Amino acid sequence: MADVARVAGVSLATVSRALNAPATVSDDLRLRVQAAADRLGYAPNPIAGGLAGNHTPLVGVVVPSLTNSFFAATLERMTTLLEAEGYQLMIGHHGYDLGREERIVTAFAGWNPSAIVLTGVDHSRGTVAALSTVDCPVVEMWDLDGRPLDSLVGFSNAEAGRMAGRFLAESGRRRVAFVCSVPDRDPRAEARARGFAEAHAGVTGAGGRVEIVAVEGRDIGDGGIGLQRVLERMPDVEAIAFSGDMLAVGAVLEAERRGLQVPRDLAIVGYGDLDIAAHTNPPLTTVRPPRSEIGEVVARHILKRLKDPASGGETVKLDLELVRRGSA
Amino acid sequence: MADVARVAGVSLATVSRALNAPATVSDDLRLRVQAAADRLGYAPNPIAGGLAGNHTPLVGVVVPSLTNSFFAATLERMTTLLEAEGYQLMIGHHGYDLGREERIVTAFAGWNPSAIVLTGVDHSRGTVAALSTVDCPVVEMWDLDGRPLDSLVGFSNAEAGRMAGRFLAESGRRRVAFVCSVPDRDPRAEARARGFAEAHAGVTGAGGRVEIVAVEGRDIGDGGIGLQRVLERMPDVEAIAFSGDMLAVGAVLEAERRGLQVPRDLAIVGYGDLDIAAHTNPPLTTVRPPRSEIGEVVARHILKRLKDPASGGETVKLDLELVRRGSA
């Protein structure tokens, strides 16, 4: 930076101002400093900047899992937008372990990041404490059913379930089931299950029956297990919704093995709209969560709040979409 | 840190040494400093540390895509191991665009990271230049067919193809095909295709015939297209290998639609061992790349080199595995 100052014939302070707060400097100087910086190929040192100022151009993001394509899509979009504005993403994952989340957030806090993004609204006391030591926007994402710390961008899992329940009820299915994976009692899947039952009952009233069945995993193989369990309890089931597409795909395959024709004998609805959903036989009807939309809205929201520090926390509710394909 | 020094009754320099280079300080002092730090809940400021010293506890990782479950598995394992040692991961993705890779690496370099991890061995001149300005280990991963900049952890894509080709030849399939997706002329898929043809010819000699067929996408739907194209050119084909599991799954579904029985009428081999591979009907025989093993080895390698700066670059070749299931 000293070189730039020398070449432009100004002081260090002016270079800093010209580059970071163009409005506070005369046009003439700004141009001269810009030219000098370009000529010398000057790249600001973000570490020094972070030490002297309050914030580093880092955004800490913590997700439960990187291999989950939902969060991956969110992260991908978020990285792209934030990178373009000069921010780097620090990413951590905790596998739904609030203790690990706390450790990650504490580590992030030490970096004085420009923003911190969390997944979900359930956090340990320690996480909240760590967050309060760092003065930056905090955005929670994905969940909507809870009290936000600051900003919140998400959708309602209950609504995802309701969409499926309402749709099946309105297309005439009276005897239905919801297969819910319960690895570590996933509250999101449970919210979808509740929403499903509630909406179906809301439409069919006393004429309908809803069975909720649990399976232990969320892999494709567990879908077949779920189908079998439903059939044991409710042999004349007309439609099944699943807490995830992988389960639903497994159920489509298992139904085929059993000679059940989808959707004639049995309608199947998934959740997630994974790539594979469009390519089963028949293709899967599913509820699509706004995966990359979340990433986009979170990134834009962070950028807005950083540009205008006066703006405060805000809750953004994004919509889900029922993607109708062949299976229901 | 000043507080810790006061409580422990030593100077700032001693606190710094006691915490970062325990060997250079007497046991007595180290314990006193540790106790004081614990009591005060002192957490070192990584930004100040980075500015004063040479390196920040950051590791920059650039992958082509976050939504690709191969890289996601690698990242997940790598994050876990590195996080446990106090490092944070900065993650960028470039979508196979070398220009974006260069921009990401340049940005990473400004952070004086402890290590930089790249995917593949093809990089722009500018990327290499940016890398040379930062004094830290550089690890390339996934590819092995190329000249490493420093360290390299990967496997041979050609070998992946060879495994499939050898396996099909040895199980008696003489008339075979390889369906290769060519989005942006993926050199990895092409290496697998070459390896496949070479190994098959190596076993069958003049008695065999190999057809290589291109498809434009890599989604599940493209597999059916690939199968159709092979059938047009080689109606009596006995086995087909695919450059990816999604294609292979699509082919399994398409074969079923056409009344071809897998593997009796047609053997199918995939590549990738995605979750879904184990759950098609029949389950997919596929070549499994060492996804999370790469992440693990890269992380351990970085840790080793950081602990012992004398140790230099190194190339680690990881093995693939042919997972035999029902489809071949």
Next chain:
DNA sequence: CGGCACTTTGAAAGCGCTTTCACCATGTGC
């Protein structure tokens, strides 16, 4: 018992920026 090498510790100089504060040169109102 003096002198030497070696170990252990502290003082202080930065690392590359941001930001406060003081300063100077303008323009404005009376």
Next chain:
DNA sequence: GCACATGGTGAAAGCGCTTTCAAAGTGCCG
């Protein structure tokens, strides 16, 4: 024409740590 507000600029003090260098303390040898 003078006091005053206004806008633009520079000097210098850190931000919280690491590391060099010198000093002090320790043990060993002749």
